[in-house]
Amino acid sequence: MSSTFDTIANIIAETCDIPRDSIKPESHAINDLGIDSLDFLDIAFAIDKAFGIKLPLEQWTQEVNDGKATTDQYFVLKNLSARIDELVAAKGA
Amino acid sequence: MRLEYFQLIDRIVDINLADRKIRTEATVPTESTIFEGHFPGFPLMPGVLLIEAMAQTSGWLVVAVNRFERMPFLAAVKDAKFRTFATPGQKFSLEATLVHEGSGYAITKASIALDGKPICDAELTFRIMDFPSDEMQHKMRETAALVGFPAEVPANG
Numbered sequence: 001m002s003s004t005f006d007t008i009a010n011i012i013a014e015t016c017d018i019p020r021d022s023i024k025p026e027s028h029a030i031n032d033l034g035i036d037s038l039d040f041l042d043i044a045f046a047i048d049k050a051f052g053i054k055l056p057l058e059q060w061t062q063e064v065n066d067g068k069a070t071t072d073q074y075f076v077l078k079n080l081s082a083r084i085d086e087l088v089a090a091k092g093a
Numbered sequence: 094m095r096l097e098y099f100q101l102i103d104r105i106v107d108i109n110l111a112d113r114k115i116r117t118e119a120t121v122p123t124e125s126t127i128f129e130g131h132f133p134g135f136p137l138m139p140g141v142l143l144i145e146a147m148a149q150t151s152g153w154l155v156v157a158v159n160r161f162e163r164m165p166f167l168a169a170v171k172d173a174k175f176r177t178f179a180t181p182g183q184k185f186s187l188e189a190t191l192v193h194e195g196s197g198y199a200i201t202k203a204s205i206a207l208d209g210k211p212i213c214d215a216e217l218t219f220r221i222m223d224f225p226s227d228e229m230q231h232k233m234r235e236t237a238a239l240v241g242f243p244a245e246v247p248a249n250g
Contacts, residue, residue, distance in 0.1 A: 028219075038168060038169065040219060041168065041195070041198045042169075042218075044195055044196070044198070044199075045193055045195060045200055045218075048193060048195055049193070054194075054195060054196055055195070055196055056196050057195070057198075058196045058197040058199050059195040059196070061197075086154070
C-alpha cells in the first residue's frame with residue numbers, strides 16, 4: 001500500500017504532467033512545482049476521490065489570507081500529506 | 094434560447110437535490126445573426142454555445158445545491174464531445190449531474206440530447222464563490238424565475 005505522499009505525488013504527476021521523480025516531500029506545490037489554482041482544483045478533486053475526504057481549500061485559503069497560516073503548512077507536500085492523514089483519521093473517528 | 098441575452102436555457106424541467114440532478118429544455122432559435130456566420134448557407138449551433146447551455150444547466154443545479162447563497166463560475170471544460178450537428182429549431186433536453194462538491198468548487202457531468210439521441214456531453218468544473226454583488230444575486234433570482242427555478246428550492250437560503 002503506497003503512502004499518502006506517494007499517492008498525491010502520483011496524482012500531481014499525472015494531473016499536471018510533472019515528472020514524478022521531481023516531486024519530493026519538501027516540494028511546495030505552488031512555489032516549486034508551479035501548480036496554479038485551477039490545476040490545484042483537479043488535484044483536489046483527485047485527492048478527495050482517492051481518500052474519501054473533502055480538502056478544506058476555502059478554509060486554508062482564508063487562514064493564509066488572514067495571516068493565521070502560511071502556504072507552507074498546506075502546500076509543502078509532506079505537510080499536505082499530514083493534513084490529509086488527519087482528515088482521513090477524523091473521518092474514521 | 095434567447096441568444097441575444099446569452100440565456101441558453103428556456104425552462105428548468107426538474108431539479109432533484111437528492112440525486113443531485115437537473116433536467117432543462119432549450120429550443121434553438123430558427124433565426125439568429127450567429128447563423129449568418131456559422132455557417133453561411135449551412136446554419137449550425139456553435140459548439141461553444143452548446144457548452145454554455147450545459148454550463149447553465151449545471152449552474153442552476155449548483156445554485157440550487159447552494160441554496161442560492163453562492164454562485165458557480167465556469168472554470169474548466171473537459172472531454173467535450175459533439176456527436177452530431179445541432180441545427181436551428183431543434184428542441185433539446187439537457188441534463189446535468191453533480192459529480193463532486195468540493196471546497197469552493199464543483200464538478201458536473203452534463204449532456205444534451207435530441208429525441209433521446211445524444212448531441213454532446215462534457216465534464217465541467219466550476220469555482221463556487223460568494224455573489225460578487227447584491228445586484229448580481231438579485232438579477233440571478235430574476236432570471237431564475239424566468240426559467241422556472243422551482244419554488245420548493247429555497248431562493249433565500
